[in-house]
Amino acid sequence: MKDFREFLKEKEVILFDGATGTELLNRGYPQDKPIEYANILNPELVISIHREYIEAGAECIETNTFGANELKLRSWGYENLVEKINKMGIKLAKEASNKNIYVFASIGPIGKPIGKGFEIDEKKAIDIYKRQIISILEEDPDGLILETMSSTKEVEIILRLLDNLSVKIPLIVQFSFFKDMSTVLGEDIHRVIEFLKGIDVDIVGLNCGNGPLQTLEILKIFAQHLKEPFSVQPNAGYPQFIQGRLVYNTGETYFASFVKEYIRYGAKVIGGCCGTTPRHIAFIKKETKRDLLVEIETETIHEKEIEIKKKDTPSRLSRKLGKEFLVSVEISPPKGIELEKVKEGVKLLKMAGIDAVNIPDSPMARVRISSIALAHILKEELDIESILHFTCRDRNLIGIQSELLGASALGIKNILALTGDPPSIGDHPQAKPVFDVNSEGLVLILNKLNNGIDYMGNPIGLATNFTIGVAVNPNTDNPEQEIGKLKRKIENGVNFIETQPIYDKESLERFLERIEFKLPPVLAGILPLRSSRHAEFLHNEVPGISIPKNIRERIKESKDPKREGIEIAIELIESIKNIVNGICLILPFERYDVVAEIIMGFSR
Known part of the structure; x- marks a missing residue:
């Protein structure tokens, strides 16, 4: 099988797979376990999903490792299984691929803000990602896909880590946006675009967050400001919460009807995210076989004016x-x-x-x-x-x-x-x-x-x-x-x-x-101070308070401790x-x- 970068140059469209998580849940995987734990708990089910996507026409499949980082697994009590889950994820995908399909290791966000003053600072974030990425690289995937990203800072940290590790394999970076064109952590689309202009990766794109129509609108903005090729992996519409489960209702025909326009605006990698199934991928496959217009049409999309107005009045x-x-x-x-x-x-x-x-x-x-x-x-x-x-x-x-x-x-x-x-x-x-x-x-x-x-x-x-x-x-x-x-x-x-x-x-x-x-x-x-007992309580039981012995004895010996407390406070204020x-x-x-x-x- 040729190198993915060569494959990318030759192909007009490359078909990726669809959702793994929602497919696992639809097939009975327990909701009280992390999706990635299925690599250990039910590997046969994971392999069967990979194979169904391949049969539907997927030329690349993603590993079931999206949230297999230490921080996310810790919330389930599985932080000691980071290496095993990630390695198994690659092995299962490779077994399903039979060396004829490209395997991309999926890496998702940590899920918390990163930086000074947060629970996760840069050093912790690097350590978390390093543990996951090293486990993945040991199993030699064909590429990495950073998906559902919401923070340019987080992507920058991962890219720096990959550079330090001298990782040279193909890399796709995908961001996820809300309808208001901002990420879940509040980054505006134009801020993300400026960041993407400055990074050196094989493909940038979009996944999750939206259905096929809104993904198209965001792709149009990407096409105006960034160089193709792009990747798009929309959700199957917006979910409903029915009987304790998220249900996606966008049908395969409607979903696949956007393929022509995705290609028109520079998409070369097309697949699906949450709620998509092997049937969605099969319908996309049919669309890609048609003669498609690939000339890009540009629209005038006005960037938001970034204007910092004058300050509010001071206190x-x-x-x-x-x-x-x-x-x-x-x-x-x-x-x-x-x-x-x-x-x-x-x-x-x-x-x-x-x-x-x-x-x-x-x-x-x-x-x-x-x-x-x-x-x-x-x-x-x-x-x-x-x-x-x-x-x-x-x-x-x-x-x-x-x-x-x-x-x-x-x-x-x-x-x-x-x-x-x-x-x-x-x-x-x-x-x-x-x-x-x-x-x-x-x-x-x-x-x-x-x-x-x-x-x-x-x-x-x-x-x-x-x-x-x-x-x-x-x-x-x-x-x-x-x-x-x-x-x-x-x-x-x-x-x-x-x-x-x-x-x-x-x-x-x-x-x-x-x-x-x-x-x-x-x-x-x-x-x-109001009494001797008050003073002793503060000194002995309240963290951060220390009352000198002479002050405690003074209020203890006073005939009027309330008055003494007032005098102590006034004297202290005068002295400082x-x-x-x-x-x-x-x-x-x-x-x-x-x-x-x-x-x-x-x-x-």
């Missing part, structure tokens, strides 16, 4: 940072919708002279009213700005950006970027965490929105103007690690820092002296005024009057 707090000694108070959002107590408390704090209130985001993973809603109500009714605590626990990458844009539209412009407490410690321990990003990644997202683009680089119109804060723990047992994390956050773009509660000037000074890079304005966390740019007082037991007294008790 009042941002104008004061580094210029005035700021005072914020962290309040407790209620669990229900009764807000009168909060409003009355914030009125008292405003009279005492605060600059903002900090509003936690379901702190300690316990259900509370939406911090965005509460921030908006306080702004509208009391004209007080908030520092919104925003966590990564409950929102995926799309939800994070959507809610941040919503907050900005409501005039909430000060954000404290936090990773968030895991649900396991809260009042709904069965809830599933998200954590698509951590606080470092959240800072990066905020800065991109401030530059008029979303995380994937797509324009959002009017740029946001968030003032971005992060937390740091001066009491940590591992200051070097804490400082390293802080440095990475600052590199992503930070406007201010809030510390965990401190109880002595010296520990804060020692921590700050360790830092060798320039810091933005720092607000020191102050949590007033010259080394920080403000304070964030944390409301103890919803005692607004205590905090108001502290604010009025020190000189600003």
Whole structure:
């Protein structure tokens, strides 16, 4: 059998196979197992599907290895079978091909965003793909096909890895788009096209995401901007969820009716994706035997204008940072919708002279009213700005950006970027965490929105103007690690820092002296003590809080510990005024009057 690249030059159209996953499910493969595990669980079924596609006319078949990477298999508990599943996938396809059909190893996306501040950074992604690709290469496939890709970053990582491994076999790269011409991770089609212009592969193309008609519309855009040949592998239309299964209803005749136009717009590799069957491929085969017009017709397709408009107006707090000694108070959002107590408390704090209130985001993973809603109500009714605590626990990458844009539209412009407490410690321990990003990644997202683009680089119109804060723990047992994390956050773009509660000037000074890079304005966390038991609880049971022995003894020996706690807080604030740019007082037991007294008790 000749080299695939020679075959590609000679042939007008090359027919690939259709779906493997949906075919396995249609033939009784269990839904509670990963599709790729069929290579081990039921190899005869996999071989039979390959052979039916070959009998239908497929000249190339893809291996059942699309999701056989460590990360995806781990969710099923099969991460130790990466090598076995991938090798078996190649072996089964080769057995079915009988050395007369080209075997392309299918490689799909990891399924999560990649980059600094995400669960999967570049190094982890490289390790995950390297493990899969090396297993595949050991079985000598005729080519590789990267399919259903949604991130140019991910493809770039794979291509770099292949280059480092000196892989020279044929390579196809296919992206998947929604109807709005963006990928599942939000990359605009023109951004993808610009990326594809700069890579050196045998074929670029489209698969999954759409049925045959929408795939044609996207192919037309490819044809205007990129050099052929292209590949197209549409779904059999859009699925319905019937009796617990996805069902695709696009018939073979309709599906194959697009072949002529696919070829007209430069497609040389044609096959199918989700929901397609050997019958779809057989009907495509019939169409390819006809005399087809291959002259490309071009259409005028206007690229989206990428225009970054001017920024939104800044917050009042941002104008004061580094210029005035700021005072914020962290309040407790209620669990229900009764807000009168909060409003009355914030009125008292405003009279005492605060600059903002900090509003936690379901702190300690316990259900509370939406911090965005509460921030908006306080702004509208009391004209007080908030520092919104925003966590990564409950929102995926799309939800994070959507809610941040919503907050900005409501005039909430000060954000404290936090990773968030895991649900396991809260009042709904069965809830599933998200954590698509951590606080470092959240800072990066905020800065991109401030530059008029979303995380994937797509324009959002009017740029946001968030003032971005992060937390740091001066009491940590591992200051070097804490400082390293802080440095990475600052590199992503930070406007201010809030510390965990401190109880002595010296520990804060020692921590700050360790830092060798320039810091933005720092607000020191102050949590007033209410009793000896309160102090001992914080010191012994709350991570990140350390209270010196002399402070604990002082409040223990006091005849009026509540008053002593207020005096300790005022003295501490007076002692650190010259080394920080403000304070964030944390409301103890919803005692607004205590905090108001502290604010009025020190000189600003």
